[in-house]
Amino acid sequence: MKIRLKFSKDGVMKYIGHLDVMRYFQKLIRRADIPIAYSTGMSPHQIMSFAMPLGIGLESDAEYVDIEITEPISSKVAINRLNDESVEGIRVKSFKLLPDNARNAMASIFAAEYEVGFLEGYEPDFSCFDILNEMYNEPCINVLKKTKKSESVVDIKPGIFSFSDSGKGIRMCLSCGSVLNVKPESVITSIYEHMGQKADELTLAIRRKEIYTGSQNELISLDMIGTDIE
Amino acid sequence: MKKTALSEEILLTVEKPARYIGNEVNSIVKDKDKVDVRFAMCFPDVYEIGMSHLGIQILYSMLNTFEDVWCERVYSPWIDLNKVMKDLNIPLFALESQDPVKDFDFLGITLQYEMCYTNVLQVLDLSHIPLYSSDRDWSHPIVIGGGPCTYNPEPLADFFDLFYIGEGETNYRKLIDLYKTCKSNGSTRNEFLRCAAGIEGIYVPSMYTVSYNTDGTISSFEPIYDDIPRVIHKAIVMDLSDTFYPTKPIVPFIKVTQDRVVLEIQRGCIRGCRFCQAGMLYRPVRERNVDLLKSYAADMLKCTGHEEISLSSLSSSDYSSLKELVDFLVEYTGSRRLNISLPSLRIDAFSLDVMSRIQDIKKSSLTFAPEAGSQRLRDVINKGLTKEIILDGASQAFLGGWTRVKLYFMLGLPTETEDDLRGIAELSNDIARLYYELIPKSERHGRVQIVASSSFFVPKPFTPFQWAAMDSRDSFLKKAHFVNDCMHEQLNSKSIKYNYHEADVSVLEGVFARGDRRLSKVLKTAYEKGCLFDAWTETFNEQPWLDSFNECDVSIDFYTTRERSLDEILPWDMIDTGVSREFLKREWENALNGRITPNCRAACSGCGASVFGGGVCYENKA
Numbered sequence: 001m002k003i004r005l006k007f008s009k010d011g012v013m014k015y016i017g018h019l020d021v022m023r024y025f026q027k028l029i030r031r032a033d034i035p036i037a038y039s040t041g042m043s044p045h046q047i048m049s050f051a052m053p054l055g056i057g058l059e060s061d062a063e064y065v066d067i068e069i070t071e072p073i074s075s076k077v078a079i080n081r082l083n084d085e086s087v088e089g090i091r092v093k094s095f096k097l098l099p100d101n102a103r104n105a106m107a108s109i110f111a112a113e114y115e116v117g118f119l120e121g122y123e124p125d126f127s128c129f130d131i132l133n134e135m136y137n138e139p140c141i142n143v144l145k146k147t148k149k150s151e152s153v154v155d156i157k158p159g160i161f162s163f164s165d166s167g168k169g170i171r172m173c174l175s176c177g178s179v180l181n182v183k184p185e186s187v188i189t190s191i192y193e194h195m196g197q198k199a200d201e202l203t204l205a206i207r208r209k210e211i212y213t214g215s216q217n218e219l220i221s222l223d224m225i226g227t228d229i230e
Numbered sequence: 231m232k233k234t235a236l237s238e239e240i241l242l243t244v245e246k247p248a249r250y251i252g253n254e255v256n257s258i259v260k261d262k263d264k265v266d267v268r269f270a271m272c273f274p275d276v277y278e279i280g281m282s283h284l285g286i287q288i289l290y291s292m293l294n295t296f297e298d299v300w301c302e303r304v305y306s307p308w309i310d311l312n313k314v315m316k317d318l319n320i321p322l323f324a325l326e327s328q329d330p331v332k333d334f335d336f337l338g339i340t341l342q343y344e345m346c347y348t349n350v351l352q353v354l355d356l357s358h359i360p361l362y363s364s365d366r367d368w369s370h371p372i373v374i375g376g377g378p379c380t381y382n383p384e385p386l387a388d389f390f391d392l393f394y395i396g397e398g399e400t401n402y403r404k405l406i407d408l409y410k411t412c413k414s415n416g417s418t419r420n421e422f423l424r425c426a427a428g429i430e431g432i433y434v435p436s437m438y439t440v441s442y443n444t445d446g447t448i449s450s451f452e453p454i455y456d457d458i459p460r461v462i463h464k465a466i467v468m469d470l471s472d473t474f475y476p477t478k479p480i481v482p483f484i485k486v487t488q489d490r491v492v493l494e495i496q497r498g499c500i501r502g503c504r505f506c507q508a509g510m511l512y513r514p515v516r517e518r519n520v521d522l523l524k525s526y527a528a529d530m531l532k533c534t535g536h537e538e539i540s541l542s543s544l545s546s547s548d549y550s551s552l553k554e555l556v557d558f559l560v561e562y563t564g565s566r567r568l569n570i571s572l573p574s575l576r577i578d579a580f581s582l583d584v585m586s587r588i589q590d591i592k593k594s595s596l597t598f599a600p601e602a603g604s605q606r607l608r609d610v611i612n613k614g615l616t617k618e619i620i621l622d623g624a625s626q627a628f629l630g631g632w633t634r635v636k637l638y639f640m641l642g643l644p645t646e647t648e649d650d651l652r653g654i655a656e657l658s659n660d661i662a663r664l665y666y667e668l669i670p671k672s673e674r675h676g677r678v679q680i681v682a683s684s685s686f687f688v689p690k691p692f693t694p695f696q697w698a699a700m701d702s703r704d705s706f707l708k709k710a711h712f713v714n715d716c717m718h719e720q721l722n723s724k725s726i727k728y729n730y731h732e733a734d735v736s737v738l739e740g741v742f743a744r745g746d747r748r749l750s751k752v753l754k755t756a757y758e759k760g761c762l763f764d765a766w767t768e769t770f771n772e773q774p775w776l777d778s779f780n781e782c783d784v785s786i787d788f789y790t791t792r793e794r795s796l797d798e799i800l801p802w803d804m805i806d807t808g809v810s811r812e813f814l815k816r817e818w819e820n821a822l823n824g825r826i827t828p829n830c831r832a833a834c835s836g837c838g839a840s841v842f843g844g845g846v847c848y849e850n851k852a
Contacts, residue, residue: 027255031255
C-alpha cells in the first residue's frame, strides 16, 4: 500500500539538510512503529522517497514523502504516533493512501509555491512585487545559470506561473521538475539585479508553501491525491 | 520556537550547522527557573565524536534524573565556527538552552585522550571563563574533569577546579548537594573546593603543592591543609545491574561516529595486558546482568529508532553470558530488519558462526590484535594470543569464506628487538600463505587481503610499563621503515598492506600521559600559538608545539625517553586505583623476564582490586 505523508519543517530544523531529514524519517518511522515495507536483498531498506529536497536554511509548510506499508493503519493513529515521536519543527500533517496507479511524488511534481521574506534589518528599499511586475512586462527574464562546467543564460519567465504581494515580501508559484526548475533565490537575485543591487541569499527567509502536480491551468497540491485511512 | 545562540547568517555559513542547534530526539529541556543547578557536560572535540561517547550519555541522563539539576551538552566548535566566535566575541553556549556556559554552575569536561587538551583550553576560552582555576570566583562555573586521563590529571592541574577520579554514577549527588549548601551558607569558593576534597574520588589540585629535585623529578607532593586527603581513592560502581543506564540516548540529526545503540555489557578486563591502561584502571571486572541487558537493548532500539546496535566492553568474548545475549540480539534484530555490529571478538567457532549470520562475509573482515610480532614479545606484554591461536582462527575463517584480515601491532614496546619487528612481517606473511594453502585456486576470488597496522607504544600511568622509557620520534620512524622493508621481503607481500600511525602525535601523547604540573604552561603557550584539534591529522601542527616546549624550557625527553626508577615519586602517585604499586612492580619484572601472568578467571594474581569487595575477584567465592 502506497502512502503519502505531508509534513512541515520549521525553526531550527531548517538547518538539517535533506540527507539528514531522510535519516531522521527512517528513525522516526521505526520509533512510531509504522508498518513500513522493506526492499528485498542483502541489505533491505525502507521503501521511502521524498518529493523534492529542501535546501538548508529554508522552511516549509508542505514537504512530501511517499512510503509503502505492509498493513493498513488509520491515518489519525499514524499521524499521532509520528508526531508523538517527532521533535519540535517537524510536524506530520497528513497520511494518505494513494491509489495504486498514482505516480510517485518525485515524478509528478510540476510547481512549487514559495513565500520569500527578509531577515530583520535586511529588508530591501523597494517592493519586490512591484519590480517583478515591471520585469514581467518584458519578453523575457534572463538569469545566468552557473554549473560546474559552464555558464548559460536561461529565461525563467515561463517558469514564473504567478506571484503576489505578501506584505512582508513576495509569494510566487514557480515551475519545478525536470523541464524548467526555477529556484526562488534566482527570482529574488534577478529582481535585485534589475535594481542594480546584489542580493545576499543568507538574508532571505524562504518558506515553501505547497508543492503541486497537474498543469499550469490546473495545479493540484500533492496531498489532494489519496484518501485518509479510517 | 527554540532560539539559537548563533545568528542565521553564521549558522548558514559554517559547516554542518546541526552541530550547534540541539533539539535532537531524547535531548532534555527543562524549565531553567525550576532547577537549582545548571550543569554543562562537555566533550572537548567536535560534535560527531562527542555524541558517540557512552560515558557522557550515562552522566547526562543520570544528572537529568535529579529534579533540581539540568544537565546540557557542549562540544568543541569546529575551526570554522571557532574563528567566528573569537572574532565576534560570542560566548560558548550549551546546546539545549543555547545559554552561555559561563552562567552555569558546573562545567564538566571529559578527558578521553591527551590530544584533546588544547580543546579544553578552547572551551574555557570561548566560554569566557578564566583559564586558570586560581583566577575564578563564584561567578564562574566549577570546572570539573573526568574520564581516563584524570588518572594523571597533573598536566591540566592549573586549569581545573576539581577532578572526579573514577566512575561518575557514584558521587555526583553528594558533590551537587555540597555545592548547594556552600552557595547558600555564604562559604567561599575555596571553602567549597576544600570540602569537596573530602568526597571520595574528588581531587582538588589547588589543595596540594609539589616540589622538585634538581634533576627535575618530584621531591614531594603535599596537601596544603591537614584535612585534605593524601590519597584519592577512585570511585567505583560495584553493582552494575543496580546502577543507572541511559535507556533513552540522544539521537543526533547528522551522522556521528557511533550512529547506533551502544550496550555496555561489562566494565574492566580480566586479561591484564601490560600496556593497557584501561585494563588496569577499571579493575575488577564487573558484568551487567544479561536479562537487564536484553531489556535495555529492546528499549533503546525502540526509543531511538536506530537501525543498529553494538556491544561495548574491553573484551566482549570474556562476558560470561555472551552467547545468550548475542543469540537474543540476532533473533530480535533479524525479525525487525535491524543490524548488530560486533566489537572485536576473539576469533573462534562461536564468533565466526555469529558473524556469518549477521553480516556479508565478502564485505567483512577479521580482526586480530597480536600487538607484537614474536611470541617472546607477546609474553613480555602479557598478550595471551599465540601464533597457533591466530592461525587456527584464520584457517577457520578462510574456510568459512572470509578473505580479509586486519592485524594490529605496536612498535616501541619494552625490550623490542629487530627480530620482534621482523616477526610482524612474518606473521602477516604466514597468514597470507595459510590462505593460499587452504583455498584451492578454483575457489579463490582474487588475493587474500591482509592489512597490518601499527601504532607507536605510549607508556601510560598505572600500568606495569609506567616506568618504561618510550622511544623517540626518530626511533619510532626507523622501526616503522624497518617493518615496511621486511614486509616487502615477504613472499606474499602483494597480499599485505602495511600502515603506521604518525610518530609526532605519539610523542606528544607520551609527554602528557606521564607529565606533571610544569606542562600546563607549555599547553597554554601551544594553545596561544593556535594549536587546536591536535587529535585530527588535518589540523595537527607539530612546529608550534616544539616551539612551545622550547620557549617554556621544558624537555620532551624528560617525559618520554627517560626510564623512571622504581622509587621515583610519580605525578599520579596520590591516586589509588585499587591496583597496588607492588603488583605493577611485580608485573614490570615479569615483563622484563618474559613471564606471563594468568587472567583473572584462571588465577588471582593479587593485584589489589579485590579491596572493592566484588566483581570477578569474588565470582566463585559465594
